[in-house]
Amino acid sequence: MNPRRKQRLAAVGTIVVLVGAAIGLMLYALNDSIxxxxxxxxxxxxxxxxxxxxxxxxxxxxxxxxxxxxxxxxxxxxxxxxxxxxxxxxxxxxxxxxxxxxxxxxxxxxxxxxxxxxxxxxxxxxxxxxxxxxxxxxxxMKGIKHVKPENTPQYDTEGL
CATH class of the missing domain: 2.40.50.140 (Nucleic acid-binding proteins)
Structure with a gap:
């Protein structure tokens, strides 16, 4: 294999590993905020x-x-x-x-x-x-009936 191709392959491999590590670290950091x-x-x-x-x-x-x-x-x-x-x-x-x-x-x-x-x-x-x-x-909640509180204050909204 050509030395120039080896150099490119190594650079692409390094970039893939670094991007993968960065994504992994971001997911690990966000895990606590889910x-x-x-x-x-x-x-x-x-x-x-x-x-x-x-x-x-x-x-x-x-x-x-x-x-x-x-x-x-x-x-x-x-x-x-x-x-x-x-x-x-x-x-x-x-x-x-x-x-x-x-x-x-x-x-x-x-x-x-x-x-x-x-x-x-x-x-x-x-x-x-x-x-x-x-x-x-x-x-x-299907099948549960909504219970209205008995002591709910009633407000007069006619003048509004």
């Missing part, structure tokens, strides 16, 4: 045969269990239960909740699994429309 979506049942029973591990970052979606919201009088800490079709999961959150957050409402929380059925949330999102639901959650 948020997998779970429902409360999938956290307790597992998803595709695998349960999430304590310390794993994830997103969870479900309905806030009526009567489960507990607020700390000293701080912005809130604890509530989420459910879908089966077991419930406890979510703890420190911060200001969205205006649409209430019992019986569908929410999506992003956080870290701190126990087998406990999540420390960094972000809580409430759905903005009675009809909209994320597709993954809609499949899991």
């Amino acid at each position: 948020d997998l979506f779970y429902t409360p049942s999938e956290i307790i029973e597992g998803k595709n045969g695998q349960k999430p591990q304590v310390g794993q970052r994830l997103r969870i979606g479900g309905m806030v269990v009526p009567g489960s919201v507990s607020r700390d009088n000293e701080s912005l800490a809130v604890t509530f239960q989420l459910m879908d079709t089966g077991p419930t999961v406890t979510v703890s959150y420190k911060g200001i909740l969205p205006d649409l957050f209430r019992e019986g409402q569908g929410i999506v929380a992003t956080g870290v699994l701190t126990g087998t059925s406990r999540i420390e949330a960094q972000e809580v999102l409430a759905k903005h429309d009675e009809e909209y639901m994320p597709p993954e959650l809609a499949e899991k």
Whole structure:
């Protein structure tokens, strides 16, 4: 083989190895920032045969269990239960909740699994429309009736 061809082959081989290593390092670095979506049942029973591990970052979606919201009088800490079709999961959150957050409402929380059925949330999102639901959650929630909270304040909107 011609020495010039050997040199080109070595250069192309080196480039392929370096690009492969760079892609591998990027995927490894991004692995921690991937948020997998779970429902409360999938956290307790597992998803595709695998349960999430304590310390794993994830997103969870479900309905806030009526009567489960507990607020700390000293701080912005809130604890509530989420459910879908089966077991419930406890979510703890420190911060200001969205205006649409209430019992019986569908929410999506992003956080870290701190126990087998406990999540420390960094972000809580409430759905903005009675009809909209994320597709993954809609499949899991088929057959569950939406429960409206009894103590929802009624506002007079005629003057607006």
